Amino acid sequence: MLIVEIIVSFFLLLGAFFALAGSIGLYRLKDFFTRLHGPTKATTLGVGSMAVASAIYFSFHLEGISLHEVLITFFLFVTAPISAHFLAKAARHQRIHEDKGHPDSD
């Protein structure tokens, strides 16, 4: 039972680290199109890892294996690129980068 606790703790801390890294990227980066990368990649990986930790924990603490947390991971991994694509299109429509010397703004 100790090895299960070690594995669950590892996945929890890995997930919290990646989620925090995504939010620090959202806080610190200077342009919207660079800020878009932190939450949509790092945070998705972090929360998916924490859901996997929950699946491992409940597989060993209840009877039977518990796979429904993988549903959250799958849903997040499918929908994160779609929302990032929509946000990038909305930002281009708002023309928020045209005064900063961006390569696209000639």
Add this chain to the structure above:
Amino acid sequence: MLSIAIAIAFAMMTLAQLLNLYRLFKGPSLPDRILALDTMYINSIALFVLLGIFFDTTTYFEAALIVAVMGFISTVATSKYLMRGDIVE
């Protein structure tokens, strides 16, 4: 050992939510605020998962799944509104 890891993870997720809240209030443009709100949705899923492990119950799973679906739909709807001025045309 698991209780220490859960406490550290709670602290890190709370710090992440505060950084998202800063970007939500400060964000210079509207897509910044939508992105911060979407990140807050996803981090609240992580907090629900942590609560489920902490209290040793599977009750919070449905709440996490509903928050995931509603966060995705609201992000797509608000981005569509910014693009077109309308959600469903």
